[in-house]
Amino acid sequence: MLKVGDEVEVLDEAISGIITELKNNEAVIKTPDGFELEFPVNELVLSQKEALVPSNLFSKTSLSEAISQKDSKKRKSVKVKPKERFQPTMEVDLHIHQLVKSYGRMSKHEILTYQLETAKRQLEFAMRKRIQKIVFIHGLGEGVLKLELEYLFKHYDNIKFYDANYQKYGLGATEVYIYQNSSSR
Numbered sequence: 001m002l003k004v005g006d007e008v009e010v011l012d013e014a015i016s017g018i019i020t021e022l023k024n025n026e027a028v029i030k031t032p033d034g035f036e037l038e039f040p041v042n043e044l045v046l047s048q049k050e051a052l053v054p055s056n057l058f059s060k061t062s063l064s065e066a067i068s069q070k071d072s073k074k075r076k077s078v079k080v081k082p083k084e085r086f087q088p089t090m091e092v093d094l095h096i097h098q099l100v101k102s103y104g105r106m107s108k109h110e111i112l113t114y115q116l117e118t119a120k121r122q123l124e125f126a127m128r129k130r131i132q133k134i135v136f137i138h139g140l141g142e143g144v145l146k147l148e149l150e151y152l153f154k155h156y157d158n159i160k161f162y163d164a165n166y167q168k169y170g171l172g173a174t175e176v177y178i179y180q181n182s183s184s185r
Contacts, residue, residue: 002027007047010039016047089133089175092122094145116148123156123176132178135164139172149174 002008002019008029009016015037017029025041094115096103103111119136126134138145153161153176164173 002041002044002046008044009047011043011045019044089135090122090126090131091135091137092119093137094119095137095139112145112148115145116152119149120152123152123159123178126176127158127178130180132180134176134178135169135173136176137164137169137173140170146174 002022004019004022006019007016008019008027010029015029015031017031017035017037019027020030020036021028022041026038027041027044028036028038029044030036093099096106096111096115099114099118100106106114115138122136123134136149138149150161153159153174158179158181159176160179161174161176163171164175
């Protein structure tokens, strides 16, 4: 049974303190930071650093050991392969206003041709520099540039392409993955 003055810890929370008041099934605890918080009594346990859990449940396992084992199980992280962790993603923005200073006098055909030449040049640059991932930002528009890019990418045996990360780029980008040990047609 808990009483005023007991040092307690809150179950499933990183909060501890000393009971300053008990009323009904609630306890007010004062944290080391001076905050007074109210918790149901059934969510509190006595804070004894080396208190033993009853031997009929576990053999000589301390409360602090059980808590630390529980915490260590929660902290597993997703493994990322070392190769992938440090691979930079090259981004190429193919919007015409990003490529040239003045495009007002260019026809749609000239703009498209310039964008495709830029894409091909950047793709081959990435292949020479052994960059594995490139994102081509083409925007939505009528979809002509995206189709032409796909046609261009199909001429290479050593790449695969797919829609880029939607959360980062929306629908207007294509990611290209370059296999490093193959050669282009």
